[in-house]
Amino acid sequence: MNDSFFCGNLETLNDFLVGVRRLKIEVIKCHGSGNDFLLIDEWNNDYSFSEVERSHLAKALCSRDTDLGADGILYVMKSEHADGRMRVFNSDGSEASMCGNGLRCVARYICEYTQQDSALIETMKADLMVQREKDIYPEIPTYLVEISPVSFKAQDLPLNIDQESLLNEKLPTLTEEVSFTAVAVPNPHLIAVVNQQQLSSELQRELSEYVNGPNELFPDGVNVSFVKPLKKGEIFVRTFERGVGFTNACGTAMSASTLVSCLQELNEFEKPVEVYNNGGKVRCVAHRKGETYQIDLIGNASYVYRTTVEIDLRVPNEFKLTPKVEYVEEIERYAKLQEQVKEYLERV
Numbered sequence: 242m243n244d245s246f247f248c249g250n251l252e253t254l255n256d257f258l259v260g261v262r263r264l265k266i267e268v269i270k271c272h273g274s275g276n277d278f279l280l281i282d283e284w285n286n287d288y289s290f291s292e293v294e295r296s297h298l299a300k301a302l303c304s305r306d307t308d309l310g311a312d313g314i315l316y317v318m319k320s321e322h323a324d325g326r327m328r329v330f331n332s333d334g335s336e337a338s339m340c341g342n343g344l345r346c347v348a349r350y351i352c353e354y355t356q357q358d359s360a361l362i363e364t365m366k367a368d369l370m371v372q373r374e375k376d377i378y379p380e381i382p383t384y385l386v387e388i389s390p391v392s393f394k395a396q397d398l399p400l401n402i403d404q405e406s407l408l409n410e411k412l413p414t415l416t417e418e419v420s421f422t423a424v425a426v427p428n429p430h431l432i433a434v435v436n437q438q439q440l441s442s443e444l445q446r447e448l449s450e451y452v453n454g455p456n457e458l459f460p461d462g463v464n465v466s467f468v469k470p471l472k473k474g475e476i477f478v479r480t481f482e483r484g485v486g487f488t489n490a491c492g493t494a495m496s497a498s499t500l501v502s503c504l505q506e507l508n509e510f511e512k513p514v515e516v517y518n519n520g521g522k523v524r525c526v527a528h529r530k531g532e533t534y535q536i537d538l539i540g541n542a543s544y545v546y547r548t549t550v551e552i553d554l555r556v557p558n559e560f561k562l563t564p565k566v567e568y569v570e571e572i573e574r575y576a577k578l579q580e581q582v583k584e585y586l587e588r589v
């Protein structure tokens with residue numbers, strides 16, 4: 242009996258004994274306003290990853306040094322009480338309680354799978370309503386997702402300060418240059434309304450890197466957004482995302498920024514606000530009932546390509562891809578939207 246037989250058997254036996262995890266994982270590369278994700282359907286593919294594997298996969302597959310790369314992974318899972326469940330992991334492997342742009346992509350995936358125009362999706366802290374909307378740009382799949390619960394309590398971010406909340410106030414230990422509002426939707430956001438000079442400076446990067454490193458203020462880190470009012474009903478938002486860095490857009494941040502702009506009377510509750518960003522634009526509507534807030538986030542849910550990742554989960558950085566199958570028309574249509582937004586932002 243030659244060696245290869247034993248090697249083959251030994252390897253198979255060894256694989257079994259050490260629990261090798263060689264898998265072929267179907268992936269859809271998608272994005273909401275240029276905030277891009279790898280969508281993995283655990284539910285219908287029956288992958289059943291461990292907690293550690295989900296985090297390690299996010300770090301390995303989201304790295305921009307690979308043929309994949311993304312801001313995060315969206316795991317679609319079965320829910321015991323809703324139409325589906327979304328878990329979102331940032332590219333650094335950390336799990337977030339919510340992801341607005343990602344939820345629109347999951348909304349599309351679940352609505353198309355169930356052939357419904359609306360659904361209830363379970364997220365870490367809430368079951369959220371999602372629905373298909375009329376395209377805000379021709380032929381670009383558009384979804385509305387509910388962003389809630391909303392809390393201005395510092396402890397809900399958490400933000401360690403000796404006051405209940407931070408509402409358009411200075412954080413002197415951080416900077417004297419701008420005022421901030423802290424809000425959880427329910428992931429944590431620190432938001433400043435700024436002018437063009439402040440937006441163009443290094444201030445946002447410097448303070449974002451500080452509050453997302455070891456610090457007393459935000460022990461879990463925080464998404465940091467600079468908001469520039471364009472005109473009534475229009476804002477521009479740039480976000481340094483916790484667990485990622487600067488992204489083209491951050492859905493929960495754009496929603497929270499819209500809410501803050503209404504509280505500061507730059508925009509109006511119950512009226513649409515066009516939120517421009519480096520990846521395109523979305524529409525938000527902030528709702529207030531007494532002291533309860535909720536935001537509607539409306540925007541694209543675009544697919545870019547499908548591929549299969551061939552991977553051994555024990556060494557997730559060494560993976561192979563099958564040839565990517567692109568959604569060519571969606572890519573072209575979204576590029577037209579981005580061109581229109583870019584031209585507009587150069588004029589406004």
Ligand SMILES: N[C@H](CCC[C@H](N)C(=O)O)C(=O)O
Nearest residue numbers: 337340341342428491492493
């Ligand atoms: N980085 C965020 C999660 C992703 C949120 C963002 N991609 C969105 O669209 O809301 C956090 O750790 O809270």
